[in-house]
Amino acid sequence: MSLVQTVGDSSDASCLTAEVSTMSSFFTLSPLNPSQCESQVLLWNSTRYQEPPLIRVVLPGDRAINLVRPSTAIGKYARWEVDRREGTQFLLLVQPPISSQNPTGNSDARTSPLITVTGKSSDSCLSSGLPSSTITGSTSTATTVYGPSISTVPGPTDPSGNVK
Amino acid sequence: MLPSLAPSLALSLAPALAPRRTLSLFLGLALFQSLAATAFTTSNSPPTQCGPLTVNWGGPNQTIAPPFTLLVLPLDGSPTNISLPDSSFNATTNTGTYTLDKLPLKSATQFVLTMGDGFGLFPSHLPHTSQSAHITFSSTSPRR
Numbered sequence: 001m002s003l004v005q006t007v008g009d010s011s012d013a014s015c016l017t018a019e020v021s022t023m024s025s026f027f028t029l030s031p032l033n034p035s036q037c038e039s040q041v042l043l044w045n046s047t048r049y050q051e052p053p054l055i056r057v058v059l060p061g062d063r064a065i066n067l068v069r070p071s072t073a074i075g076k077y078a079r080w081e082v083d084r085r086e087g088t089q090f091l092l093l094v095q096p097p098i099s100s101q102n103p104t105g106n107s108d109a110r111t112s113p114l115i116t117v118t119g120k121s122s123d124s125c126l127s128s129g130l131p132s133s134t135i136t137g138s139t140s141t142a143t144t145v146y147g148p149s150i151s152t153v154p155g156p157t158d159p160s161g162n163v164k
Numbered sequence: 165m166l167p168s169l170a171p172s173l174a175l176s177l178a179p180a181l182a183p184r185r186t187l188s189l190f191l192g193l194a195l196f197q198s199l200a201a202t203a204f205t206t207s208n209s210p211p212t213q214c215g216p217l218t219v220n221w222g223g224p225n226q227t228i229a230p231p232f233t234l235l236v237l238p239l240d241g242s243p244t245n246i247s248l249p250d251s252s253f254n255a256t257t258n259t260g261t262y263t264l265d266k267l268p269l270k271s272a273t274q275f276v277l278t279m280g281d282g283f284g285l286f287p288s289h290l291p292h293t294s295q296s297a298h299i300t301f302s303s304t305s306p307r308r
Contacts, residue, residue, distance in 0.1 A: 002277040007269045008212035015214035015266035020242040058237060060276045091239060113240040
């Protein structure tokens with residue numbers, strides 16, 4: 001994974017394509033800049049993503065972590081605990097599951113802006129050197145995975161009430 | 165290429181009775197540990213709008229396998245996933261190089277680059293946790 005770079009000027013515009021639609025037509029984030037050990041909710045556009053999309057946490061200069069995706073189409077949002085230290089910057093990559101991707105392109109893939117972990121609610125999520133979290137889903141099973149946690153809740157309502 | 169993966173794969177697959185998630189964890193950790201110390205460098209000169217971009221990756225003792233993909237991730241934008249030809253990889257030296265003729269990004273766009281391979285750790289040509297440690301990117305002046 002490279003660090004964040006900035007494209008330099010050039011008069012050649014032959015490679016440019018149409019402007020991409022706003023992020024909100026793909027997904028919304030709440031909060032946009034979470035605090036350390038706080039949960040962040042990603043609500044995807046269920047018209048665009050008829051199955052739960054693949055979601056990755058991309059850490060510039062470091063690596064990308066796959067959020068665990070439910071195997072069945074339940075719910076339309078994912079919540080993950082931001083087990084990253086205050087000041088860490090990351091972006092989210094959201095794209096359709098492999099089975100739904102267009103082999104010649106993937107116009108339904110979208111990245112977030114650069115997100116900064118701002119403030120901290122606790123240190124409890126940083127207890128180990130490597131990220132290790134718990135996944136919960138509709139089957140009520142819990143599995144330790146290499147990466148942040150994700151939970152998907154059935155139905156259109158959000159019990160936490162913080163997703164619009 | 166694949167036969168050269170056998171020793172590390174055999175080692176990583178030792179806990180054969182473990183659940184799938186645990187196996188994935190084990191593979192991920194094994195790869196990450198073997199590659200984490202590898203240097204990662206980028207060019208001082210950033211690529212330009214529609215300019216070329218060269219990617220170099222691999223090296224001795226690194227567990228990688230084609231097909232490779234280059235993933236261009238503009239911030240708050242539309243990512244581009246580029247399938248790299250098998251000819252871009254030299255299985256003898258375990259290294260690859262590829263030049264993207266035109267980076268499809270506007271000037272001033274902020275972006276991140278990464279790669280995926282055919283290792284199968286994730287369900288497609290996706291960047292995985294170890295891949296980042298052994299890729300270098302460089303750019304040259306745009307062609308006029």
